[in-house]
Amino acid sequence: MDFDYTPEEQAFREEVRSFLKDNLPPKGERPKDFLKTWLEQVREKGWVGFSWPKEFGGSDGGLIEQTILREEMALAKAPPLGTSFMGLAWVGPGIMQYGTEAQKQKFIPDILDSKVTWCTGYSEPNHGSDLAAIQCKAVKDGDHYVVNGQKIWTTGAPWSQWIILLVRTDFEVESKHDGITCLLVPMDSEGLEVRPIENMAGDKHFAEIFFTDVRVPIDNRLGDEGEGWNVTVSALANERSSIGEVTQMFEKLDNLKELVRSTRKQGKPASEDPDVRRTIARFEMKIAAMKYNGLRYLTKQIKGEPLTSETSVNKLHRASLEIEMDDFAVALNGEAGLQLSGGEAAIDGGTWSKSALNWPNVVIGGGTPNIQKNIIAERILGQPKD
């Protein structure tokens, strides 16, 4: 057991740091079009799709180097390494694994160059957590599929150019996991209508999508017909080290401590209140647990041992921390905590109150806590399925 890095790994960290020092102005001092420059620069360095094979334009970055890169980026509060989030997270890996040569050439470069934003058409009005039960239908007609049905809660749909879509091509199947097909569909297709949904924070990040006789070329099918479930599962299994997340959460904890130091509660400094102190310490305890869980799982991966569903452990911690940390900040400040951005007494410009209304993004978006608990109980502890 040791927490030291090899000279090569240390050199890579130094390379990242010195790049950030030279090319990343502090937040607030970045020019308006900085993101564009940044994306070109990190693309040039090979850090977009860093873990992807070189033949696809990645860097074959190893697990530890990925960890170092994410950690340093988070520490420096850097912009993202590429803005095609879902493209980088699972659409790209899915295409590399299941796509045709033509699909690889058509889609991969645009994802790496942040030219195309993808959204993910999985959930339907009656099927959220129960993903495999989808009803959105595609029927073959010549060299096209004709899609009819509805998707919902599609994050990023209002501004995405493409959607990775799960449809049912066969209703006569014994297992609901069969008969599902994965299609790559342009968002400006004829018959495709996006209706944004306002969330409780007042944002319109997700949407309903209606498909009426949308014609999708068979060439845009990812994987074989009926193989969509496997495509999805292997794409979602593209789990990454959560170390970047942990660094961000430590940063949020620091902000929370700063808030506590500057807040009074019942006329006394909040930092003297034992409950306040222990609550903050509990947050630190959980974030630290996430960190060392993550390193333990990373070590397993490096040794080539399969990860089963251990990452659900950190997802559950993350979910409760997402809710509790913002909520604690809001509650700590009483009436002032309630004020949104623009309020005269708004705390930290209303960032806590806004954030306290946004937790479902993380908590529900990545699979609800109840689903994560099912995964742990069934796949790790071997309990019978529901």
Next chain:
Amino acid sequence: MNFGFSEEQNLLRDQVARFMQEACPMGKVRELSQSDSRMDAALWKQAAELGWLGLTVPEQYGGLGLKWIDLTVVLEELGKGLSPLPMASHALACAALLECATEDKLEQWLPMMVAGDAVCTLALYDEPNWIDPRAITATAAIDGETVTLSGVKPFVNDALAATHFIFAVRTTDGLGLATVAREQITVNAQPLMDPTKGMGSISLDGVTMPSEYVFPMSEAQLEYLTDCGAMATTAEMVGAADAILELTSSYAKERIQFGKPIGQYQGVKHRLAEMYVDVESFKSLCYYAAWTVDDARDEMPRAVSLAKGYASDAFAQIGIDGVGLHGAIGFTAEYDAQLYLKRSKWARPMYGDSDYHLDRVAALGGL
């Protein structure tokens, strides 16, 4: 970067697990729990022969010269089977001597301890639920060559088994450690919720001995030894929590109610998943803390408090739910689940409860 165990450490783990299954299974644990000493001379000898009694003792004193992370592996596996052997106390006594004793005493005593010819324990604080130098009230009055002890050590772990004791005392010059042989004192056994742990109260009034048996101890050394205690306790908690989770999880797969295994109901399976999340988490924190003892001493206080702070409350709840999820069978004396609940009660206050450790995390973290 490697947050995993070496081949040797995995072999050590297997060795201890086998020892627990073959030589100290639950029947033996229950038998020892009923005995006056909680001790089995043959098992102790076996542990000595396997090198476990001198795991962290440098080779020059006959030990294996390994690290706390290795000791953690051993204590975790012993904790799984709720071993009553005073292994943690003995290791803490070694740590206390290595930290505070003179070279000639180390040369004299450590080889005996490593060989298992002595069973040692360490007792630090005299007030319940107070981790603070002021909670050491027993005194040692040094008068030239002679020292006279007084006061009471009310919470001495493994006192029923120990042949030698190391007591934190207050001297005219500050804190000290007094080393006392069993012949010099009387141990009053204290009935405990956890029958596998033999706690005693010891009056020091009138004990006199040569002053060379008392060593000065700084407050920093006291803090370090307290952290070692929390570390050892947490390692045992990791093993015990793993075991009660395994026991409960197995039961949930077999117990049929309303025509289904109870593990199929989310009320049961979700609680099991939460137990798993907690055990995994304080396990990771425990391993990290164990690593800091030898390899990053300045990070040790925070690391130990994170681990023990998490484990104290989480294991207590796991003990309760482990029994509760079993239903009535878990409540019976015959079934083993209750023994783990009792161990969780024992472990919670040892070397600081969660409030103590969380307060420390807050203070170390700039609040």
